[in-house]
Amino acid sequence: DQQVKQNSPSLSVQEGRISILNCDYTNSMFDYFLWYKKYPAEGPTFLISISSIKDKNEDGRFTVFLNKSAKHLSLHIVPSQPGDSAVYFCAAVTQGGSEKLVFGKGTKLTVNP
Amino acid sequence: NAGVTQTPKFRILKIGQSMTLQCAQDMNHNYMYWYRQDPGMGLKLIYYSVGAGITDKGEVPNGYNVSRSTTEDFPLRLELAAPSQTSVYFCASSYPDRAGNTIYFGEGSWLTVV
Numbered sequence: 001d002q003q004v005k006q007n008s009p010s011l012s013v014q015e016g017r018i019s020i021l022n023c024d025y026t027n028s029m030f031d032y033f034l035w036y037k038k039y040p041a042e043g044p045t046f047l048i049s050i051s052s053i054k055d056k057n058e059d060g061r062f063t064v065f066l067n068k069s070a071k072h073l074s075l076h077i078v079p080s081q082p083g084d085s086a087v088y089f090c091a092a093v094t095q096g097g098s099e100k101l102v103f104g105k106g107t108k109l110t111v112n113p
Numbered sequence: 114n115a116g117v118t119q120t121p122k123f124r125i126l127k128i129g130q131s132m133t134l135q136c137a138q139d140m141n142h143n144y145m146y147w148y149r150q151d152p153g154m155g156l157k158l159i160y161y162s163v164g165a166g167i168t169d170k171g172e173v174p175n176g177y178n179v180s181r182s183t184t185e186d187f188p189l190r191l192e193l194a195a196p197s198q199t200s201v202y203f204c205a206s207s208y209p210d211r212a213g214n215t216i217y218f219g220e221g222s223w224l225t226v227v
Contacts, residue, residue, distance in 0.1 A: 004155070006155075009153065041220065041221070042220055042221070043117070043203050043205070043218030043219050043220050043221055044156070044203070044218050045218070046215075046216065089155060089156070101158070101216070102155075103155035103156040103157075104155050105153060105154050105155045106153075106155060
């Protein structure tokens with residue numbers, strides 16, 4: 001039973017355009033959401049997060065939007081750069097600590113020059 | 114600034130063999146974790162530890178054992194390796210903070226069981 005779903009395994013965009021990565025969740029107890037970025041042969045690295053009390057969080061070219069009623073969040077990258085090409089994991093956590101982090105399957109983003 | 118260090122990076126095991134994946138962190142983090150990532154899948158928690166001497170099972174603990182004798186080290190033991198344990202293993206560490214942004218991952222260990 002997947003609690004965090006990333007239904008698009010891959011996404012390809014042109015450099016300079018917007019990349020939108022989507023994530024859905026089923027557990028209404030999740031109250032903190034994160035995006036991790038992973039390059040080949042490296043471990044995931046934290047990118048951006050959002051608390052359930054907010055609907056938007058911005059950090060430079062990266063913005064995460066949260067729609068609690070739809071149990072949906074999205075990561076926007078504007079403008080996309082070739083160096084953004086990586087696998088992006090959505091993750092969610094309930095109150096209780098980071099040991100309960102639940103990851104989606106990931107979306108592979110390719111930004112074409 | 115080493116962060117989280119995992120060894121070995123690559124290993125091929127025969128069915129039934131045993132091995133230990135080593136993990137060390139130099140950030141004085143209380144929490145440490147072992148995840149596995151199968152192809153096309155997200156990361157699944159195997160075991161975690163909230164401090165030296167304390168370990169607990171995650172989502173997929175069967176076939177693995179851990180120990181935490183020091184704050185720095187968190188080895189993962191595979192007993193009687195099976196093909197289903199072919200995966201990429203990530204060790205991670207964090208402060209005792211519910212915010213996942215404090216989780217730091219190692220570079221991964223690629224394990225193949227044949």
